Amino acid sequence: MSTSIATTSYEPFTEETAIAYIEKLNQKLGLFPAPSLLICKEIGDGNLNYVFHLSDSLSGQSLIIKQALPYAKVVGESWPLTLRRAKIEAEALQKAAETVPSLVPNVIHTDDDLAITVMEDLSDYTILRKGLIDGETYPNLGRHIGTYLAKTIFHSSPFGENQQEIKEISVRFTNPELCKITEDLVFTDPFFDHDTNDFEDHLKDTVNELWKNEELKLEAAKLKYIFLTKSEALIHGDLHTGSVFVTAEETKVIDPEFAFYGPAGFDLGLFIANILLNTISKTAIDEQQHSDLYQTIIETVEVFKEEYKKLWQNHHVEAFIQTEGYVDYMLGTIFEDAVGFAGCELIRRIIGLAHVADIDNISDCQKRLYAQQNALQLGSTFIIKRRNIRTIDQLIQETKDVLK
Structure with missing residues (x-):
């Protein structure tokens, strides 16, 4: 009320x-x-x-x-x-x-x-970022986030909701000021020498090389355009591991103040990137591949696809819904966008204004530098190669190749 x-x-x-x-x-x-x-x-x-x-x-x-x-x-x-x-x-x-x-x-x-x-008070829960940094595991996390994404995205899209109602609802979620924050801090400033950027001196050479990479900047520009123009569903808009509360059994998504009608792959991309930032941090510290974190990402994507397909079959309002290949096309497009958005998020969390404790709290300077460089390399790879990374297994393999 x-x-x-x-x-x-x-x-x-x-x-x-x-x-x-x-x-x-x-x-x-x-x-x-x-x-x-x-x-x-x-x-x-x-x-x-x-x-x-x-x-x-x-x-x-x-x-x-x-x-x-x-x-x-x-x-x-x-x-x-x-x-x-x-x-x-x-x-x-x-x-x-x-x-x-x-x-x-x-x-x-x-x-x-x-x-x-x-x-509701969620004091008995833990912020996911803190839990992951502390080494906790959450076996239900991937299933819960995959379900959350599939249902919130599908039911606010033209496939699950009357298009006229969507147009009316989308007006309530016009959010230009907070979208501008994302446009600047995620998609623009980290790719240029901008005064909002904040990174350590030992990264100067790496960052300067990134700023000179015209192929990367072209693809980042395309992703920014997608963010600016695709109004596919009501998205959370800021779904990182600081926006999720967890217990061993339960998950609660919080803080959707950046919500607006935007690209359906954005939330998925941000969540993947922030799980990977924790993976990169842990790998830099102990030089081990963390299969539990990879499994969380895999399960998130797989559950998202499974639940989305169920909704597509059973709760659709679109005449073309039964057309062969349509759902696979939509899921493929969402995943491609998500991979690119994940890349932008990885880069901005190292170069941009808002960092993450997963990386910044690595006390050893050399290990922190290693993690930062890995995040920038992986982010660049995702942005440039997103059309060729067609499956979650390929995304995990690209990550392992960078972190090995």
């Missing part, structure tokens, strides 16, 4: 005002039993938002408030951002819950005026 508890203009919450807000909301929605004694802590470690954890010390119940800031938290007020992204995120979670309710957190309440979403 979406309401406004206060009629005042927007202001960022503090821990105290967050408690006051929830106490008022509790009177309407009965979020906590009476009497209650609320405790609040700001726990956000992301780049864009505040995240508050509220718990009742009497009942033990808890919830999360996420509030968008009118600027990028990682930079400050010099980088203004729309507050509307909070509404987009909440509606994207609610849309995903229509098809994969067990794979997203429950949205309890939204307030557009204050740019907040009140949602």
Whole structure:
């Protein structure tokens, strides 16, 4: 549900005002039993938002408030951002819950005026990136992410939803400001000498060679054009391993504030790249191939294809759906785009503004350099050779060839 508890203009919450807000909301929605004694802590470690954890010390119940800031938290007020992204995120979670309710957190309440979403507390879960860095394994992860991608993409595409309804829905998810962040930080800046880039001095020669590679830049330009023009499905838009909560049995996809109608292979590509960044990190540290991480990628792609084909057969609204070769064409196109997008993500996480702890936290300078160079080489390979990498087995082999 979406309401406004206060009629005042927007202001960022503090821990105290967050408690006051929830106490008022509790009177309407009965979020906590009476009497209650609320405790609040700001726990956000992301780049864009505040995240508050509220718990009742009497009942033990808890919830999360996420509030968008009118600027990028990682930079400050010099980088203004729309507050509307909070509404987009909440509606994207609610849309995903229509098809994969067990794979997203429950949205309890939204307030557009204050740019907040009140949602299920996932404190018992672990951020996937941290779990992977710590060496944990998640046997259900590939199946869950493959299912999430297949169902959210298919049901928001012209194959699973009436095209007129899609056109109406897509207006709600017009997201130009956050798309511009992706256009710049993923598809543009890392391929040029731009002031947003951030990389270590020992990479200068490697990066300069990358910037001189005209074949690579041409293919990156084509991928940027695909990102700008393909409106195939409602995508998460930022599906990295920091946007997934996990336990040994369960998976929850979070933070779809970058959601918009875009290329169907984008989320898959980002997820593959971020699993590979962890693989590259581990390989640099212990010089071993990590079959469990490769298996996660393989299972993600295989489950995605299997579930997509089932939906194609059983829940279609498109007249050409039974035409021989059509589903294989679509899946092939999605995978080709995903391979290219994975390449862009690998490169930008080394050269660009936003890095990943998997690589940056390697303490040994030489091993860190090795990992960074491997990520750049693999990213370049994926971008240039994406049309020839037709299967997930070929993608894994290309990765092994770079990391051997």
